[in-house]
Amino acid sequence: MSEKKEKAYRLLEANNLLNQIMFRYMLEGHSASEEGRLAWLTSGFPVEIPLAMSLGVVYPEQYGAVVGSQKMGPQVCAFAENIGYSPELCSYARSSIGSVLKPEESPLEGLPKPQALLAGNNICGTVMKWYDAVSQLTGAPVFLLDTPPIDDVQGDHHKEYVKAGLERLITFISDHFDVELQDDRLREVADNSTRAIALWTEILQSCKAKPSPLNCADRFLAMAPVVSQRGTEYILEYYETLLKEVRERVSNGLGAIMDEKVRLLWDNIPPWFNIFRFFNSLAKRGVVFPADTYTHAWSGSFDSPDILNAIVSLYSNVYLNKGIDAKIDKMCELIMDYDLDGFVLFSVRSCKRYSLGQMVSKEIVMERTGVPGVIIEGDMVDSRLFNEAQVQTRIDALLEMIV
Amino acid sequence: MTKEYGIGLDVGSTTTKGVIINQNGEVVASYLRQTGASVSAAVQEVIATLREKSGTDLERVPVVSTGYGRAMVDSAHRAVTEITCHSIGVHHLNPEINLLIDVGGQDSKVIRIGDNGKPIDFELNDKCSAGTGRFLEVMARVLGVSIENLGPLALESSKPCSISSTCTVFAESEVIGRIGSGEKPQDIAAGIHKAMASKISTLSRRVGVVEPVAITGGVAKNPAFRHYLSKQLEVELWVPKIPQLTGALGAAIMSLKKSF
Ligand code: SF4
Numbered sequence: 001m002s003e004k005k006e007k008a009y010r011l012l013e014a015n016n017l018l019n020q021i022m023f024r025y026m027l028e029g030h031s032a033s034e035e036g037r038l039a040w041l042t043s044g045f046p047v048e049i050p051l052a053m054s055l056g057v058v059y060p061e062q063y064g065a066v067v068g069s070q071k072m073g074p075q076v077c078a079f080a081e082n083i084g085y086s087p088e089l090c091s092y093a094r095s096s097i098g099s100v101l102k103p104e105e106s107p108l109e110g111l112p113k114p115q116a117l118l119a120g121n122n123i124c125g126t127v128m129k130w131y132d133a134v135s136q137l138t139g140a141p142v143f144l145l146d147t148p149p150i151d152d153v154q155g156d157h158h159k160e161y162v163k164a165g166l167e168r169l170i171t172f173i174s175d176h177f178d179v180e181l182q183d184d185r186l187r188e189v190a191d192n193s194t195r196a197i198a199l200w201t202e203i204l205q206s207c208k209a210k211p212s213p214l215n216c217a218d219r220f221l222a223m224a225p226v227v228s229q230r231g232t233e234y235i236l237e238y239y240e241t242l243l244k245e246v247r248e249r250v251s252n253g254l255g256a257i258m259d260e261k262v263r264l265l266w267d268n269i270p271p272w273f274n275i276f277r278f279f280n281s282l283a284k285r286g287v288v289f290p291a292d293t294y295t296h297a298w299s300g301s302f303d304s305p306d307i308l309n310a311i312v313s314l315y316s317n318v319y320l321n322k323g324i325d326a327k328i329d330k331m332c333e334l335i336m337d338y339d340l341d342g343f344v345l346f347s348v349r350s351c352k353r354y355s356l357g358q359m360v361s362k363e364i365v366m367e368r369t370g371v372p373g374v375i376i377e378g379d380m381v382d383s384r385l386f387n388e389a390q391v392q393t394r395i396d397a398l399l400e401m402i403v
Numbered sequence: 404m405t406k407e408y409g410i411g412l413d414v415g416s417t418t419t420k421g422v423i424i425n426q427n428g429e430v431v432a433s434y435l436r437q438t439g440a441s442v443s444a445a446v447q448e449v450i451a452t453l454r455e456k457s458g459t460d461l462e463r464v465p466v467v468s469t470g471y472g473r474a475m476v477d478s479a480h481r482a483v484t485e486i487t488c489h490s491i492g493v494h495h496l497n498p499e500i501n502l503l504i505d506v507g508g509q510d511s512k513v514i515r516i517g518d519n520g521k522p523i524d525f526e527l528n529d530k531c532s533a534g535t536g537r538f539l540e541v542m543a544r545v546l547g548v549s550i551e552n553l554g555p556l557a558l559e560s561s562k563p564c565s566i567s568s569t570c571t572v573f574a575e576s577e578v579i580g581r582i583g584s585g586e587k588p589q590d591i592a593a594g595i596h597k598a599m600a601s602k603i604s605t606l607s608r609r610v611g612v613v614e615p616v617a618i619t620g621g622v623a624k625n626p627a628f629r630h631y632l633s634k635q636l637e638v639e640l641w642v643p644k645i646p647q648l649t650g651a652l653g654a655a656i657m658s659l660k661k662s663f
Contacts, residue, residue: 357607372523377530389471390529397486401522 008284009257012218012240018225021238025058025229026108032056033112037113037177039187040111040134042127044318045120045145046311048193048302049166051231052186053173055116059228060134062110063099068272068381070107077382085133088105090350091381093130096208100137113256114140116176118169122147122321124353127334143172147316150270151323154316156247189231189312195392199239200226201299204244204291208338211255212290213246217279218256219295226298262402265335265343266292267361268354269380274388287399289344291334293319293327323359328364337371341402344395349385374398408457408464411654412449412479413488414442414472417536418621421449423457423464426659428495432456433648442472450478467658471510471529479569480617483657485650486514486525492653493617494520496643501613504632504640505604505649506622508536513601513610517544526609533569534602538620541571542595545578546588556592557627563593569602593627600631607636614638619646 032038033352038056039045049059067076068091077091079098087094096111103110117140119131128144135142145165170181203222207214214222222242225235250257266289271278279289297318304310319326335343343365345358362373374394378386408431408488413420415438422433434452438445454461469488476482487503493503494516504516510529517523526532532541543553557563564586568574574595581591607616616638623646624630633640643649 183463224518239548363611366524373522374525389528393471393486397484397522397525400484400487 006258008259009215009280010254012214012222012242012245014238014245014360015221017238017241018222021225021229021235024111024218024234025210025225028056029058029105030112030179033114036115038114039116039118040114040131040140041118042120042123042131044123044315044320045118046166046169046315047228048179048186048189048307049169049233050116050118050173051177052189053170053177055173055180057228058111058114060096060111060130062224063108063271064095064226064381065097066107067095067192067237067283067382071273071274071383072107073273073379073381074384076102076106087382088349090124090126090130091379092350093126093133095381096130097133098139100134114138116140116173117142118145119143119146120147120315122315122318124320126352126353141172141176143169145169145315149321149323150316154313157311158316159312162316166308166311183235186307190307190320192233192236193230194301194303196226196235196239197298197300199236199243203239203243204296206243206250207290210263210339211252211253211257211260212263212288212338213249213254213256214290215256215279215283216289216292217275219274219292220270223298230298230329238262255288257283257286257288259286260288260400263295263338263340264398265291265331265338265340266346267331267343267358268346268348269294269351270346271378271383271386272380273383274386282395285399290339291340293330293334296330296334320353325362327357328361331361331365332368335365335371340369340371342398344398345373345375347375347377349377350382351377351380372398372401405442408459408461409658410450410453410461410464411483411488411492411651411656411658412446412466412468412470413648413650414438414446414468414470415485415507415584415650416471416510418647419445419449419472420651421453421468422648422655423453423459423461424652424655424659428656428659430652430655431459433607433628433645433651435647436471442475443477444459446476446478467654471653473606473612480658483654486522487511488650488653488657489619490514490516490522490653491520491656492649492651493619493643493655494563496649497615497617497641499615500641502607502610502616504607504616504618505620506534506536506603506618506628507620507647508540508649511535511620511622513603513607515610515613524610526606529605529655532571533574534599534606534618538569538571538574538599539595539622539625539628541575542578542592545575546582546592548588548592549616550558553592554625554627556589556598557596558630560587560589560593560594561588563597564590565592566594566598569598574598575588593631596625596627597635600628600635603632604635612636612638615641617641617643619643619649621647623647
């Protein structure tokens with residue numbers, strides 16, 4: 001067997017810019033904390049409001065991804081487990097609580113100290129108790145934006161309820177930080193968000209091309225700013241640059257991987273501790289993931305005369321807050337639109353909300369699309385739950401079904 | 404590479420199996436042994452035995468490896484998963500089969516076989532010993548009978564007792580409790596097989612029970628397990644003559660194909 005030294009994938013030039021803005025984001029978090037105006041947010045929280053009210057924001061889930069990527073999951077999670085948190089608890093929550101307990105032994109010395117904790121349960125119910133726990137440890141007050149699940153269409157009563165929550169949020173921030181919400185500032189932030197999401201959507205859709213200009217790991221890294229810094233102006237340049245690079249790749253027929261043979265869909269958060277190894281070893285075998293359900297979750301627009309109404313609708317209708325059908329439809333749509341040969345459902349032990357229903361989803365998606373799928377098990381941060389040999393057998397068997 | 408023969412090696416966690424076939428797909432020789440601590444020692448001995456039994460020089464014969472140790476076989480030209488190999492192997496023996504249930508020493512799998520013998524869907528249990536041969540081994544030890552006699556003993560029961568747990572550790576203490584309360588060994592043995600069959604029938608239903616159904620793997624030799632599984636799935640089970648060899652057979656067939 002001949003060992004080729006050549007890389008199986010192409011690096012993105014836009015990554016330099018990405019590193020710069022992630023660095024800036026980190027510094028801004030620290031200075032906001034020092035100035036007493038830092039909020040910790042859940043990934044599905046309407047960041048536009050705290051941002052328009054001059055708060056700095058950081059995302060513990062994103063921090064969890066850092067813990068995972070640095071392969072510190074088992075260690076940092078154990079700090080939380082040692083004081084009694086169950087290993088069944090979401091590993092983002094465990095690593096967040098663990099890093100608050102022992103920042104000196106955690107990556108980046110933990111997140112900067114929060115002055116407010118803003119939780120939205122549109123992604124899951126875990127965040128509520130998790131933020132309560134952090135509140136106990138840090139003394140920062142918690143605000144919960146309650147978005148009851150939606151089975152089909154969001155009724156008027158539902159919209160009014162969530163909107164009342166947003167108004168309560170505005171009051172909460174005003175009271176704690178002595179700031180007012182300016183309408184024109186909110187408009188500006190919302191416009192930036194809309195623009196970032198539009199660019200992001202265009203970038204994602206360019207992966208319909210063959211070969212696909214981006215692979216899964218590319219998108220998981222590139223989504224960081226649209227998740228954590230949407231609403232700011234400085235991220236737009238990055239997405240414009242990335243879009244340009246992606247378009248160039250498409251017009252030159254250059255793929256994210258050197259020799260694209262099989263196109264798959266990915267479902268769920270990635271195993272952060274293994275992300276490059278996992279996707280790049282598949283890249284060597286000609287397997288690319290032009291689409292995934294996760295990075296496609298940041299979509300929509302605030303382009304409406306009433307921004308609060310637009311916020312209500314966008315944040316209530318994330319598909320984690322909807323029935324399982326919404327996700328099944330999304331998967332089928334992605335498989336068709338991106339012309340995919342099969343799918344991999346990553347069953348994440350931590351995230352019951354995202355992983356529940358994968359078994360039945362697999363059956364339905366296979367039936368509707370006619371392509372095979374496989375479920376692999378593990379976790380996004382806690383590498384103790386990821387057995388490489390078992391995952392390998394399942395993926396290999398899927399590939400054998402396809403080729 | 405001579406195309407006259409093909410070798411399949413199935414390196415499982417418990418046993419290593421080797422099959423050599425001729426161009427017509429007929430088995431020329433086969434061999435099975437414990438894998439033990441060294442995969443390469445097991446593989447070498449299996450190949451040496453196949454060489455001896457078949458009376459052929461195997462130097463240039465294509466080899467496909469499968470099973471959990473498939474990547475550790477240096478002499479293999481290609482590694483293919485046990486899922487594909489079992490599917491191909493069973494299809495070769497009985498092309499009618501739609502669903503294959505394979506219960507091995509440390510894992511179990513259920514495979515929907517497509518028209519060309521390739522798998523079209525599957526579920527695996529390789530994370531926990533419940534629902535594998537290991538479960539029955541542990542229970543046999545607790546009951547103080549040999550693994551070969553556990554099945555026949557269970558078939559003597561007319562009143563299986565209920566073992567509610569399929570977790571090996573919990574079931575073990577349940578069985579000890581049953582022994583303590585004076586239940587008959589045959590009834591306990593029957594209860595053990597029922598619990599195991601229920602675990603496997605759940606796995607099968609996830610893939611969808613489409614007849615005809617085959618059962619392979621070491622546990623397929625256990626008559627009580629077949630009895631209870633067949634009852635719970637409400638289907639007849641087809642068993643190949645040597646149910647442990649289908650993975651290696653599939654691998655041998657794959658070794659004679661350019662691509663699949
Ligand atoms: S349980 Fe899932 S949705 Fe909730 S915080 Fe953890 S990873 Fe996110």
